[in-house]
Amino acid sequence: MTETIGRSQTRARAQDAALRQRARAVIPGGMYGHMSANALPPQYPQFYQRSLGSHVWDVDGNEYVDLMCSFGPMILGYKHPGVEAAAAAQHADGDTQAGPAACMVEAAELLVGRVAHADWAMFAKNGTDATTTCLTIARAATGRAKVLAAAGAYHGAAPWCTLRMDGVTPEDRANLIYYTFNDIASVRRAMDQAGGDAAAVIVSPFKHDAGFDEELVDPGFARELRALCDRAGAALIMDEVRTGFRLHDGGSWEPIGVAPDLSAWSKAIGNGYPVAAVLGSASYSEAASRIFVTGSFWFQAVPMAAAVATITAIREEGAVPAMQRTGTMLQDGIERQAAEAGVQISLTGPPAMPNLRFAGDDNLARAKTFCGTVAEHGVLVHPRHNWFLSAAHTDADIERALDATWQGFRAVRQQFGEG
Amino acid sequence: MTETIGRSQTRARAQDAALRQRARAVIPGGMYGHMSANALPPQYPQFYQRSLGSHVWDVDGNEYVDLMCSFGPMILGYKHPGVEAAAAAQHADGDTQAGPAACMVEAAELLVGRVAHADWAMFAKNGTDATTTCLTIARAATGRAKVLAAAGAYHGAAPWCTLRMDGVTPEDRANLIYYTFNDIASVRRAMDQAGGDAAAVIVSPFKHDAGFDEELVDPGFARELRALCDRAGAALIMDEVRTGFRLHDGGSWEPIGVAPDLSAWSKAIGNGYPVAAVLGSASYSEAASRIFVTGSFWFQAVPMAAAVATITAIREEGAVPAMQRTGTMLQDGIERQAAEAGVQISLTGPPAMPNLRFAGDDNLARAKTFCGTVAEHGVLVHPRHNWFLSAAHTDADIERALDATWQGFRAVRQQFGEG
Secondary structure (H helix, E strand, C coil): CCCCCCCCCCCCCHHHHHHHHHHHHHCHHHCCCCCCCCCCCCCCCCCEEEEEECEEEECCCCEEEECCHHHCCCCCCECCHHHHHHHHHHHHHCCCCCCCCHHHHHHHHHHHHHCCCCCEEEEECCHHHHHHHHHHHHHHHHCCCEEEEECCCCCCCCCCCCCCCCCCCHHHHCCEEEECCCCHHHHHHHHHHHCCCEEEEEECCCECCCCCCCECCCHHHHHHHHHHHHHHCCEEEEECCCCCCCCCCCCCCHHHCCCCCEEEECHHHHCCCCCEEEEECHHHHHHHHHCCCCCCCCCCHHHHHHHHHHHHHHHHCCHHHHHHHHHHHHHHHHHHHHHHHCCCEEEECCCCCCEEEECCCCCCHHHHHHHHHHHHCCEECCCCCCCCCCCCCCHHHHHHHHHHHHHHHHHHHHHHCCC | CCCCCCCCCCCCCHHHHHHHHHHHHHCHHHCCCCCCCCCCCCCCCCCEEEEEECEEEECCCCEEEECCHHHCCCCCCECCHHHHHHHHHHHHHCCCCCCCCHHHHHHHHHHHHHCCCCCEEEEECCHHHHHHHHHHHHHHHHCCCEEEEECCCCCCCCCCCCCCCCCCCHHHHCCEEEECCCCHHHHHHHHHHHCCCEEEEEECCCECCCCCCCECCCHHHHHHHHHHHHHHCCEEEEECCCCCCCCCCCCCCHHHCCCCCEEEECHHHHCCCCCEEEEECHHHHHHHHHCCCCCCCCCCHHHHHHHHHHHHHHHHCCHHHHHHHHHHHHHHHHHHHHHHHCCCEEEECCCCCCEEEECCCCCCHHHHHHHHHHHHCCEECCCCCCCCCCCCCCHHHHHHHHHHHHHHHHHHHHHHCCC
């Protein structure tokens, strides 16, 4: 295993530092949300200059293999030619206009064709728009209020689901009841607690809570969840925002044969263009037509044209098997490296969305040493959030990533010792 | 006043009809939200092909002078060269990337420079994101829950504020207390009802509730509202989503000398590119840095580059006085026409955002006859929502619009008689 790579270990940071200073004067805390670098090791940039394929460049010109894929949206590579051509053609006609363009219907037809449970589609902007709209439709359909959600799961950043309670009122969460992912008895207890007022159960295709090991779904749990919803007359809502089209080119639970009633999509469906979707089965269409949800840019045409091209290319270009293959290369390499370095890790999740944790690393000190070293060697991964593969990642990218992770494991071993 | 215009009064609709039929199969109700043509007269298209300057073309090739401006986002004209150049330059570098681009800081600096009350900025996608974030910041800052809002005002489409109660639970509205716009005694009563738990008062720069006459703010009301918030220790939140940069090239209440603590912006700030902003005063910065709000596309660079170009051009190209001038031409012409036709109307609001209602028209029958006829004559206005001027509307556009509105008034007079 090579221990040197052809780039400096002290990367330029002056432009980034200057922008951070300007940002602190006009943005609360200097930055906010999931893309804030405030809690990341100092080797990470906050501001980026450009992107192409699987690579990004920060404002100081440093290049990175991007294994975060913009936290999911990039799935075919930055500036994928087919997606860019479709977006450019629509842009030449119009984008935000007096009403939607024909590509909105094409995008809806394509999603209904691709995702087995879907009989209809609605579009929005944020993943949070999509999950919130699913709840609203389920409540309109059932006339009930309560929603069962897995404790610790992330379903967006609105007051009912955001990660921090600052500014959130008890009433924002009053209709949420929590269960434990993969624990059907806990769902039954939550359903009992709802006392006939359960509008829906929301679930992610697998557990991907930041800071924890990922956990794939037990197919038995999925089937019992479906049966429980049927008996209770509650909607089963699938949150595909983070997972959609990375595990399967239809719904993520199609391989295990369990269909939700409603599903929320965003991130990868437009390869970076801003679009979200709610998909539903026929029996929820009437309720969906009654609720009022909208946004100034929800009918924007370019992202819908990009979504048509993206979803088409995901299947035609074999994106899912490609991510499976390179993700497995990466996982296998990391497991080997950790063993060779004598560092105890827990590498979990599907190959396209791996999550790395270090044993005994509750304060993330090991993860930060690792990820900072990896960033210094030109590869972006995250100390607390799952990583993302894309169809644009090549064998050479994975080899370069493994050169960097090897440096990361060495640094962890050097700083924290064995184990 | 000319009574003929040089285009057919029976416009082609075959492509639109075919798309509507396809849409009904895959979109609940065929369409949803504010851009649904379901409740509009049959002369309106649902789907649009392209747009340029102040004009749009539907999928059957029919051209329109667009006096709806995409319900606000278009302010400088579709495909404004300066905005398009800035967006294209940023797009060539990158859009949704591993993190924000430098233009995010530039956009924040520009907004802080333009809007008097603003010491900082945060960005989002939807107007609803911006208003909801203002509430969350106010609650985080004050540790209180209640928000006072004007009855009937539109502040977005989340459960706490959407127009229809389908799928909305009582808990979603439990912390809202309603007052009457321009009625300070009603605000005092609402504040008393909040009993020391008022986090904020949210207000629009003027009353623009769909289906009602618009009402400009009484400067005395605005000043007393500010004083009442100060005494109560509650934040004054200004909803500039619909109004922002159409009335003034800073905050809409700057001419009357009343500053909010927080303001929500979207629609026009990117000339159609999808971006929203929260602006705030220094004393709310710490709370803003504590809350967790984010979205997959909130750090997208192209809309921020577009916003910098848009906000710059609004001042440099004199957009506000241009809209004031053409809007006044339109208002004056419509008032004259209505009098000449013997049709009683109520034309209200600022020239850049006029609202037309017909006397005794509770079922909107007159408004629909009028707007349908106007659409048939190649001009888009709305029977229930305020219209929007842009800086791209020319004198020739206004003349053409007035040709169409004259036909509209004739049709109303013919169908409903005088009065």
